[in-house]
Amino acid sequence: MATVRRKAKGVRRSAAATSRANTARRAKAKTGSVMDAAMALLPFTEDQLHRVFLAVIIGGAAALAWFVASLAGVPAMAGQKVSALAENSGFVVRNVTLRGVDRMNELKVYQRVQLGQPMTDVNLEAIRSDLLELNWVKDARISRQLPNVVVVDIVERTPHAVLKQPDRFVLIDAEGHDLEPISETNAKGMLVISGPGARKYVRELADLLNAAPALRPQVAEAEWIGNRRWNLTFGTGQMLALPQGEDISAAALVQFAQLDGKSRLLGGKVATFDMRAPERIYMRIPGRAKERLNTGGGS
Structure with missing residues (x-):
């Protein structure tokens, strides 16, 4: 019986295989050290990272399951069952x-x-x-x-005033919001506001009238003039023209209230009080020339 011997591996081939194995081990060790260094920089432990990855995987699976169920109409059917159960x-x-x-x-x-x-x-x-x-x-x-x-x-919302428009009267709140139409008869006794753009200045008008509490109940109408100032009409039918500017008009109204307290301007013969000129009040009496009252201190 003849014996066949396998040819032994060449020396060069064996050396090459050993070299490749050593190179692979060094690369693996280097990669592992880099990964370890990167992991060390993260503010998580290895156990925490495992939990995060597990949660991401479970969340993704749940989202996929919900998407598939939605396509099949399962949530809608469940909602219908709950509604039917509640009704029964x-x-x-x-x-x-x-x-x-x-x-x-x-x-x-x-x-x-x-x-x-x-x-x-x-x-x-x-x-x-x-x-x-x-x-x-x-x-x-x-x-x-x-x-x-x-x-x-x-x-x-609380009714605050009546906005007079060309074709109707509208009840409004303190912010200028429409509440409902109102007849002119029902508007009697309420503050009537008019003038282009007056709606936007309802709050400012309230602050102006609050500057002179004694006069506030006597103001029947307020007209916004030229988008810059107010004309006030009192229950007596007399009109007060105020100057432009919030602070200036408030000061003029307070001054008028003080003069009315001393001289009883309201209810008298004067039809119009014009306070647009600083430190002066121009008064118009029907049938007479315009008179001027100097309100400056000292002259």
């Missing part, structure tokens, strides 16, 4: 409790809450958004009162 259990909107309404039309509030729908389907934020579009509603809070009541708390 008596959790259905049967009543609306409305609070805080004094002047506005309550029906406009009730129309925004759908009776008969399951309590789980009541969209509180959507109802609130609809209510805030109503002129009278300054703020609103909507809540569920189980088993079958929706509670609506309304904060109404």
Whole structure:
């Protein structure tokens, strides 16, 4: 029986293989040291990093599962089941409790809450958004009162004055928001504001009148002139022309109040008081020439 001997590996080939193995070990060691150095710079332990990677993997899997379920309509079917269960259990909107309404039309509030729908389907934020579009509603809070009541708390805007427009009278609040149309008859006794652009200066007018509290109840109308100043008409029918500028007009109104307290200007024969000129009041009496009252100190 003949014996066949395998040819031994050449010396050069063996040396090359050994060299390649040594190079691979050195590269692996170098890569490991670089990775270790990079990991050492991070403010996490190895255990914490494992938890982060695990959370990312689980989160991604959950998002994928939800996406697939959404395509299959599973959340919608679940919502329908919950709504049906709530309805069968008596959790259905049967009543609306409305609070805080004094002047506005309550029906406009009730129309925004759908009776008969399951309590789980009541969209509180959507109802609130609809209510805030109503002129009278300054703020609103909507809540569920189980088993079958929706509670609506309304904060109404407060009527402040009447805005006189070319074709109608409109009730407004202190910010100039329209509340509702009003007849001229019903506007009697309220402050009537007029003039192009007057709506934007309702708050400034209130501050002006507050500077002279004694005169404020006697002001019947305020007209915004030339987009720069006010003419005030009192309940006596007399008119006061104020100068331009918030501080200057407030000072003039205070001065007029002091003069009225001393000389009873309101209710007299003077039809118009003009305070646009510094330190002087020009007074017009029907049928007579314009008179001038010097209010400067010393002359």
